[in-house]
Amino acid sequence: MSLVTLDHTITIAMSVADRHASATWYESMLGFELLYHADEAGWSELRTNTPGVVIGLGEHTKPAPGNCVPVFGVVDLDAARQKLEQAKVKFDGETDVVEGMVKTATFYDPDGNALMLAQDLTGGIG
Template sequence: MPLVSLENTITIALSVSDRHASARWYEGMLGFEPIYHADEAGWSELRTKTPNVTLGLGEHTKPAPGNCVPVFGTSDLDTARHKLEAVGVRFDGETDVVDGMVKTATFYDPDGNALMLAEDLTGEA
């Protein structure tokens, strides 16, 4: 039995310099559908052609090319984080919260690959 419970969703998060331009590119080139642009959070999401898989675009002035972070949905991030930390999993700082939107926490696998947990706070999930 797994240590934490995940939902059947995944977001693949990419670092980009212009979310709106990148969203148009993914829409035109791959047929992904924009879900929303959260300008106040510097974040956009697009629906891919794969059920329950979205593409997240995080805007950064100096994006990290090749940077891809799988984001796993969970209904209780605090409990999941506590369980992972209890067995020595390393997290990158505190949990981030965008009120009414999302709660996220970045952690690392044994090889230093970044992964993220996300809890939907919109009440729509």
Template sequence: MSLISVDKTITIAMSVKDRHASAKWYQRMLGFALLYHADEAGWSEMQTNTPGVAIGFGEHTKPVPGNCVPVFGIADLDTARQKLEQAEVKFDGDTDIVEGMVKTATFYDPDGNALMLAEDLTG
């Protein structure tokens, strides 16, 4: 038995320089919806396309990228990557493939936070 019982939501917190700019980027590039900006708290949240999973942005003058790497499932990684690259999104090297298992590609938001796309290859 666990000490506490958590619910079925996850918020992935990241440091960014400009929460409003980050929210616009995530909305445009990944289709996430703004939940709210709490300007007095220096915090913003976006609903991802996965029920129960949100991303929170904490505003910092010097954000430290790389504090987490959220992985988002995607049906067609190659097409998604092509679209992001056309929008000048930077990727970290080539797409990695583990045959019969998964295809992954790491990319970066404007503040240098690493994100990853993963396509399930298990069939």
């Protein structure tokens, strides 16, 4: 039995220097489909060929090479975070909210690997 209820989506978040150029690369090289560019949030998403799995591109001036954070969709981020914190899981700061878009929280596994929970605030899943 798990502590949190996942929504059957996974976003593989990566740090990139130019989201638009990276999205074009993933479309042409791997056949992924651009879902959207959220320029105000510095974020883009592409649908992979695997159901429920998307690639998220976060734009940073100096992206960390090899940076990849699995993002697990959850139904209720606040409840999931509370349960994980009660189990002594370490989180990185406060929950981030982009109103009308997404709520996210970064946490760490026992080896210090970064993972993230995300709750869709758009009214749709995936």
